[in-house]
Amino acid sequence: MIIEKLRDLPQKFIIFVDDLSFEEDDEAFKSLKVVLEGSLTAKAHNVIVYATSNRRHLIREFFGDRPRPSDSDEIHNWDTVQEKLSFSDRFGLTLTFEPANQDTYLEIVTHLARLANLSLDKDELEFRAKQWATRHNGRSGRTARQFIDFLQGELGSTN
Numbered sequence: 001m002i003i004e005k006l007r008d009l010p011q012k013f014i015i016f017v018d019d020l021s022f023e024e025d026d027e028a029f030k031s032l033k034v035v036l037e038g039s040l041t042a043k044a045h046n047v048i049v050y051a052t053s054n055r056r057h058l059i060r061e062f063f064g065d066r067p068r069p070s071d072s073d074e075i076h077n078w079d080t081v082q083e084k085l086s087f088s089d090r091f092g093l094t095l096t097f098e099p100a101n102q103d104t105y106l107e108i109v110t111h112l113a114r115l116a117n118l119s120l121d122k123d124e125l126e127f128r129a130k131q132w133a134t135r136h137n138g139r140s141g142r143t144a145r146q147f148i149d150f151l152q153g154e155l156g157s158t159n
Helices: 002-006 028-037 077-090 102-115 122-135 141-155
Strands: 013-017 047-051
Touching: 102 122, 102 141, 122 141
Parallel strands: 013 047
Antiparallel strands: none
16 A cells, blocks of 8 residues: 555655564565565556565474475475565565674673773673673674663663
C-alpha cells in the first residue's frame, strides 16, 4: 500500500526497516519480496528499501524444515527451503561483525571511557570490562558501549 501511494510522486523515498526477520510460518516475506523486485506491475523506481537484521537468513529455519523423502508431503520441498534462504540475497549488502579479540575490546572500552571522561584507573577499568564481557554477550563494540553506559550511571557521570 505504501509503495502504491509513493509510486507516482516525483520525490524519491527510502523505506527503512530496522531489525527485519520473519518467523518460519510468516508469509509476509513474500509481500516484501514483491516490493523489492516488482510483480505484475513494474517496480517503483522512486522507492528503495533499506533493512537491518541481526540474522543472516531473514526467515527462521529449523532442521525439521529440511526435506526428507520419507515424510515430506511437498514434492518440491527444496524449492520452499531455497525460497526462504534466498530471500536475504535480495538485499545487496551484508555486513558481518566478528567478535573483537581482547586487546581490541579493551581498546574500544578505553576510548569510550576517555570520551565519557570517566576517571578510573586503567587496570580497574580493564578488569571490570573483562568481567562485563564475560557476563554480557562477549567482547564487541556493543558490549563495550553498554559497559561504559553502566559505568557512567554507577559513577554518576552524565557526559
